[in-house]
Amino acid sequence: MPERVLLRYFDCLGRAQPIRNALVDAGVAFEDQRITIGHSWRMLKEQADGGPFGSLPVLEWGDDCVAQTLPIAGYLARRVGQYEGLDAMGIARLEMVASVAYLDVIVELAMMLWVPTAVPDSEAATRFSNHEARILHKVDRLDRMLASRSEPFFGGHRPAVADFFVVEAIDMTRAVLGERLDAALRRAPRLAEMRERLARRDAIARYVGEGKRPTRLTGSPNEAESLARIRRYVETANPVKFQ
Amino acid sequence: MPERVLLRYFDCLGRAQPIRNALVDAGVAFEDQRITIGHSWRMLKEQADGGPFGSLPVLEWGDDCVAQTLPIAGYLARRVGQYEGLDAMGIARLEMVASVAYLDVIVELAMMLWVPTAVPDSEAATRFSNHEARILHKVDRLDRMLASRSEPFFGGHRPAVADFFVVEAIDMTRAVLGERLDAALRRAPRLAEMRERLARRDAIARYVGEGKRPTRLTGSPNEAESLARIRRYVETANPVKFQ
Numbered sequence: 001m002p003e004r005v006l007l008r009y010f011d012c013l014g015r016a017q018p019i020r021n022a023l024v025d026a027g028v029a030f031e032d033q034r035i036t037i038g039h040s041w042r043m044l045k046e047q048a049d050g051g052p053f054g055s056l057p058v059l060e061w062g063d064d065c066v067a068q069t070l071p072i073a074g075y076l077a078r079r080v081g082q083y084e085g086l087d088a089m090g091i092a093r094l095e096m097v098a099s100v101a102y103l104d105v106i107v108e109l110a111m112m113l114w115v116p117t118a119v120p121d122s123e124a125a126t127r128f129s130n131h132e133a134r135i136l137h138k139v140d141r142l143d144r145m146l147a148s149r150s151e152p153f154f155g156g157h158r159p160a161v162a163d164f165f166v167v168e169a170i171d172m173t174r175a176v177l178g179e180r181l182d183a184a185l186r187r188a189p190r191l192a193e194m195r196e197r198l199a200r201r202d203a204i205a206r207y208v209g210e211g212k213r214p215t216r217l218t219g220s221p222n223e224a225e226s227l228a229r230i231r232r233y234v235e236t237a238n239p240v241k242f243q
Numbered sequence: 244m245p246e247r248v249l250l251r252y253f254d255c256l257g258r259a260q261p262i263r264n265a266l267v268d269a270g271v272a273f274e275d276q277r278i279t280i281g282h283s284w285r286m287l288k289e290q291a292d293g294g295p296f297g298s299l300p301v302l303e304w305g306d307d308c309v310a311q312t313l314p315i316a317g318y319l320a321r322r323v324g325q326y327e328g329l330d331a332m333g334i335a336r337l338e339m340v341a342s343v344a345y346l347d348v349i350v351e352l353a354m355m356l357w358v359p360t361a362v363p364d365s366e367a368a369t370r371f372s373n374h375e376a377r378i379l380h381k382v383d384r385l386d387r388m389l390a391s392r393s394e395p396f397f398g399g400h401r402p403a404v405a406d407f408f409v410v411e412a413i414d415m416t417r418a419v420l421g422e423r424l425d426a427a428l429r430r431a432p433r434l435a436e437m438r439e440r441l442a443r444r445d446a447i448a449r450y451v452g453e454g455k456r457p458t459r460l461t462g463s464p465n466e467a468e469s470l471a472r473i474r475r476y477v478e479t480a481n482p483v484k485f486q
Binding site: 052055070072075078088095099103104138141145 | 307311322334339346
């Protein structure tokens with residue numbers, strides 16, 4: 001009997017969607033437990049649900065319980081054999097790709113969406129601009145890194161967990177920055193191609209087709225207002241110079 | 244001839260001090276290249292110095308070049324043999340300890356020090372309080388996790404890279420939050436003991452004794468003013484409830 005696998009996170013894309021996608025693509029049957037946004041955070045902090053650090057996401061696999069997004073990514077990569085045959089640098093390459101996509105793109109986007117509505121538009125625009133510059137710089141660097149290799153994915157001929165972090169980072173950037181990301185992707189053809197290729201994979205296409213992706217990006221209580229304000233920022237501010 | 248090892252980071256503790264300490268403790272001879280704070284960031288972004296993502300820290304080891312703090316931590320752990328004999332959960336345990344100490348303590352402290360001086364005291368105090376609550380909650384959880392094990396370090400009988408992240412997280416918390424951290428450590432006896440034990444290790448004691456640790460915590464241009472403001476906050480605000 002296969003071991004019980006459970007991923008616990010809020011009902012949004014946020015920190016966990018790359019993990020969900022990688023589990024789906026690897027054919028691992030898992031319970032996708034989604035905590036309602038707005039659920040008492042204190043409860044998670046103090047109950048077993050929040051894992052060893054009182055935080056989400058948490059991945060349970062048989063008797064193992066892993067917390068923190070990047071360690072979960074590494075654990076999953078190991079469990080499905082993606083690190084087999086790789087040396088220290090081969091593993092580090094995948095882990096630094098996942099780290100930059102997660103921390104320097106996904107987390108930066110989340111910070112944009114969490115800017116409180118009480119912050120005046122002018123200050124918000126300054127913050128958006130700083131985040132945008134950092135995000136688009138990393139998209140550019142990820143493309144250069146992928147272009148330096150002959151295989152389609154960072155994982156080689158098959159996507160690794162790191163590839164799912166990159167694609168979610170791109171998709172979340174499109175959802176937040178719209179046309180700005182499209183312009184950046186035209187300068188990043190290898191990333192754009194990799195993203196298309198990944199979306200065509202059977203298990204992923206089926207998962208998306210069945211409408212199983214959460215619709216919220218983050219748990220921000222003012223996500224809709226932030227998205228609208230960022231849209232106004234994109235329409236009026238000049239594109240950032242990220243180089 | 245041993246391979247050339249170089250760690251490049253700003254002249255502060257910040258994201259890199261746990262890596263420096265772990266290299267020192269493992270007896271790895273390395274060049275500790277320190278970029279002056281205030282140095283043109285654009286230059287790092289565009290030149291080879293900034294590694295594949297135009298960011299620091301960067302660890303060069305022979306022909307390998309690793310970027311991003313947590314992937315550097317994992318690479319170093321592998322190179323010095325700390326993952327040998329560990330299964331996926333054993334590695335994940337070390338990586339989640341390093342991740343929580345780095346992201347939920349060290350990075351949170353850095354955010355406190357980067358709060359601009361223009362932010363009014365009342366708003367700054369709200370931010371400090373939120374950061375403090377998160378930081379002290381994680382210190383408590385790290386202590387519980389260490390207490391659940393019989394060996395003195397997360398790495399077992401010897402410290403692993405993860406232990407150096409925890410100890411730097413504690414020391415930076417003391418430097419920023421002062422007595423608030425001392426009170427938290429009295430409720431965290433295993434962490435306090437581990438920290439003492441680690442400081443007594445020959446190579447670490449010698450390194451500290453020779454005054455080789457940077458004195459700045461971060462690259463924040465207003466670090467001194469922030470430290471003074473946080474001190475006033477600690478003196479006047481009630482301790483946060485983190486449970």
